[in-house]
Amino acid sequence: GAGVSQSPSNKVTEKGKDVELRCDPISGHTALYWYRQRLGQGLEFLIYFQGNSAPDKSGLPSDRFSAERTGESVSTLTIQRTQQEDSAVYLCASSFGGQGATGELFFGEGSRLTVL
Amino acid sequence: LAKTTQPISMDSYEGQEVNITCSHNNIATNDYITWYQQFPSQGPRFIIQGYKTKVTNEVASLFIPADRKSSTLSLPRVSLSDTAVYYCLVGPMDSSYKLIFGSGTRLLVRP
Numbered sequence: 001g002a003g004v005s006q007s008p009s010n011k012v013t014e015k016g017k018d019v020e021l022r023c024d025p026i027s028g029h030t031a032l033y034w035y036r037q038r039l040g041q042g043l044e045f046l047i048y049f050q051g052n053s054a055p056d057k058s059g060l061p062s063d064r065f066s067a068e069r070t071g072e073s074v075s076t077l078t079i080q081r082t083q084q085e086d087s088a089v090y091l092c093a094s095s096f097g098g099q100g101a102t103g104e105l106f107f108g109e110g111s112r113l114t115v116l
Numbered sequence: 117l118a119k120t121t122q123p124i125s126m127d128s129y130e131g132q133e134v135n136i137t138c139s140h141n142n143i144a145t146n147d148y149i150t151w152y153q154q155f156p157s158q159g160p161r162f163i164i165q166g167y168k169t170k171v172t173n174e175v176a177s178l179f180i181p182a183d184r185k186s187s188t189l190s191l192p193r194v195s196l197s198d199t200a201v202y203y204c205l206v207g208p209m210d211s212s213y214k215l216i217f218g219s220g221t222r223l224l225v226r227p
Contacts, residue, residue, distance in 0.1 A: 004159075033215065043160070043203070043217040056214045091159050103148055103209035107159025 002026070004108035006092050012114045013082055021077045021111045025094030032075050033105065034067060035091045043091065049075060050097060082115045089113070120204045120218035127224050134191045136221050138204030141185045149180060149187045152203045154220070160203060164189070191223075199225045 005024040013019050025032050034046040045059040049069045060066070064082075069075040079086055089112050093105040121139040128134045140149070148167050152160035164171060166178040166187070177190040191198055201220040207213055 035217070042201075042219045045214055045216050048214050059214070093159070102165065103150060103207060104162045104165065105150075105152070105160070105205075105215065107161065109157075109159055 004092055004094050004106050006090075006108035006111050008111055009109065010112045010114075012116065014116050015084060016081055018078065018080045019082055019113060021079075021090050021092075021113070023075045023077070023092030023094075023108060025073065025075070025092070026096075026106055027073075028096060029094035029106070030072060030097040031095040032069055033093045033095070034075070034077050035093070036061075036088045037091055037110070038088045046077070046090075079113075082113075084115045087113055087115045119216070120206055122202075122204055122218050122221045124219065125222040125224070127226065128194055129226050130195055131193050134194050134198075134223060134225075136189045136191075136202055136204075136223070137186055138189070138218070139186045140204070140206045143184050143206055144208075146208045147206045148209055149178065149184075150205045150207075151176070151178065151187075151189045152205060152217075154201045154203065160217075163202075194223075194225045196225050196227065199223060 007022045032049040035043040037043050047054055047057050047067050051072050052069050064080045067077045089110040091110045093107045095105050150165040151163045153163050154160040164176045164178045166180050168180050171178045179188040201222050203217050203220040207215045
């Protein structure tokens with residue numbers, strides 16, 4: 001597709017279960033970002049990738065959170081042993097980081113996670 | 117890491133001009149200033165970007181003083197559909213850095 005695609009759009013899970021959230025960035029975009037947005041709050045930085053490498057993982061809230069990116073394309077954010085405080089919208093954005101880059105972030109529609 | 121500060125909320129009426137100011141006192145030489153707009157249940161979207169002086173596009177203007185320690189997003193003649201959260205973001209263009217969003221400004225446009 002032409003934009004950033006995220007799946008699932010909605011996920012309801014039970015406390016203690018693991019979840020995987022997927023992000024398909026715009027083709028050719030080398031940079032990929034994950035943010036968390038709790039209800040009525042701003043965007044909380046989680047992690048970003050430059051290619052397949054994650055230079056900065058400092059935003060990941062705990063060791064239950066991990067992310068990977070393969071083929072300079074799809075990224076997966078995994079939350080293990082989910083807790084109720086993990087309930088939020090998880091937003092993915094991509095950006096063209098090569099020559100001529102503008103730094104503009106293109107966001108997906110987000111994955112809404114509800115932990116019961 | 118350039119931290120940004122914005123007003124939490126603003127109210128306006130249809131047809132008025134709205135100016136939202138963002139402070140970024142420790143902006144770096146290679147940082148640009150970008151503004152995003154977010155509607156409920158959607159991801160943020162790009163509005164405008166600038167480095168210095170003034171930039172104008174079809175939806176907004178961006179004013180940046182010479183010291184670049186602040187910037188002002190100007191929305192001319194707002195309508196109800198401009199009700200949204202507006203974020204100021206400071207960072208380099210080459211996506212080589214984590215990009216931290218501030219808390220944003222919640223704009224409410226009244227009839």
